[in-house]
Amino acid sequence: MQLTRAADYAVRVMVHLATLPPETRAFLPDLAEATSAPESFLSKVMQTLSHAGLISSRRGKLGGFAVLPRGREATMREVIEAIDGPICLNVCLNGGKECERKSWCPAHPVWARAQRAMIDVLMSVTVSAIALRTSPQGSVPLSTCDN
Amino acid sequence: MQLTRAADYAVRVMVHLATLPPETRAFLPDLAEATSAPESFLSKVMQTLSHAGLISSRRGKLGGFAVLPRGREATMREVIEAIDGPICLNVCLNGGKECERKSWCPAHPVWARAQRAMIDVLMSVTVSAIALRTSPQGSVPLSTCDN
Numbered sequence: 001m002q003l004t005r006a007a008d009y010a011v012r013v014m015v016h017l018a019t020l021p022p023e024t025r026a027f028l029p030d031l032a033e034a035t036s037a038p039e040s041f042l043s044k045v046m047q048t049l050s051h052a053g054l055i056s057s058r059r060g061k062l063g064g065f066a067v068l069p070r071g072r073e074a075t076m077r078e079v080i081e082a083i084d085g086p087i088c089l090n091v092c093l094n095g096g097k098e099c100e101r102k103s104w105c106p107a108h109p110v111w112a113r114a115q116r117a118m119i120d121v122l123m124s125v126t127v128s129a130i131a132l133r134t135s136p137q138g139s140v141p142l143s144t145c146d147n
Numbered sequence: 148m149q150l151t152r153a154a155d156y157a158v159r160v161m162v163h164l165a166t167l168p169p170e171t172r173a174f175l176p177d178l179a180e181a182t183s184a185p186e187s188f189l190s191k192v193m194q195t196l197s198h199a200g201l202i203s204s205r206r207g208k209l210g211g212f213a214v215l216p217r218g219r220e221a222t223m224r225e226v227i228e229a230i231d232g233p234i235c236l237n238v239c240l241n242g243g244k245e246c247e248r249k250s251w252c253p254a255h256p257v258w259a260r261a262q263r264a265m266i267d268v269l270m271s272v273t274v275s276a277i278a279l280r281t282s283p284q285g286s287v288p289l290s291t292c293d294n
Contacts, residue, residue: 001227003148003237003258011254036248076257080148089265090150101183106280107158110223110272111150117264118236125257133253 007083009037010045011130014079017055017067018131025064045083052082067127076130077122087122089115154230156184157192158277161226164202164214165278172211192230199229214274223277224269234269236262 012035020026028046032039046065050057054071058064074082081087090111092099102108159182167173175193179186193212197204201218205211221229228234237258239246249255 001148001150001154001231002235005238007148008237008239012248012252015254076254076261084148088149090155091152092155101159104281105159106277107162107223110268110277114223114265114268117268118261121257121261121264130253130257134251 001089003080004084006041006045006048007080009035009042010049010079010083011076011127012037013042013045014049014054014067014071014074014127015130015134017065018072018127019134020066023066025058025062025066027064031065048083049079054079054082072126072128072131074127075123076125076127077119079127080122087115087119089118148236150227151231153188153192153195154227156182156189157196157226157230158223158274159184160189160192161196161201161214161218161221161274162277162281164212165219165274166281167214170213172205172209172213174211178212195230196226201226201229219273219275219278221274222270223272223274224266226274227269234262234266236265 013031016031016034017026026034028039028043031037031046032042035042037045046055046057049055049071050065054068054074056066056068077087086094088094092102092105092108093111093115099105099108160178163178163181164173173181175186175190178184178193179189182189184192193202193204196202196218197212201215201221203213203215224234233241235241239249239252239255240258240262246252246255
């Protein structure tokens with residue numbers, strides 16, 4: 001039950017692009033450094049984000065990557081799903097595939113509620129809102145995981 | 148970002164055992180049928196649940212599996228973690244391994260909040276509470292996933 005590395009890098013790179021001055025285009029090596037992602041792996045992530053209409057990608061000297069307005073306003077959920085497809089905590093929550101136990105399984109409503117709670121948080125924050133929390137020194141208050 | 152099949156089957160089997168009359172011991176083939184799990188796969192899940200002290204396991208004619216009081220009162224989170232280890236939505240939330248971005252990454256607090264929200268739901272329900280929702284006909288109101 002863990003986010004894929006690709007989705008993690010996608011959030012990192014979207015937020016980084018959104019912190020850059022308007023009209024700035026960034027190149028893959030710089031983005032790989034900023035996100036601590038392997039360049040070849042990040043390249044595929046950028047392609048998917050571009051196909052999803054969240055960033056623009058241009059080749060050549062005046063090329064590079066830039067966040068599109070739609071990408072700036074995308075929620076964390078949208079960025080994750082652009083990479084991994086619909087968030088689905090358990091197979092029984094997959095709208096497409098039916099679980100034959102779904103109609104009576106007493107655990108099903110709990111999975112649905114847990115997924116809803118997580119998605120609500122991921123839908124509550126946009127890329128631009130997260131980018132605003134990045135100070136010029138790149139420091140925001142440390143949050144610990146209190147699970 | 149999906150639950151493992153092993154953890155899904157673990158929740159199914161724990162709930163099923165908790166619906167049986169007290170002192171009842173169940174055998175693997177029956178449990179496999181009740182949970183729609185492959186018998187060999189479920190066997191490993193049962194072993195892990197037994198090591199975690201959530202069920203008792205006895206060999207022989209008078210053997211079989213039974214839920215222990217601690218298993219009955221275990222939350223869904225505890226059952227999942229008995230199988231998969233600590234729930235960790237993103238690598239940066241892993242208490243053991245440090246993410247060098249954690250102290251300043253603006254996405255980190257959002258991951259932490261999303262994980263907290265999901266865990267809160269999974270901690271709010273015990274095996275016995277879920278089992279109580281199973282009617283003799285195995286029917287509870289259908290819940291749809293509204294993500």
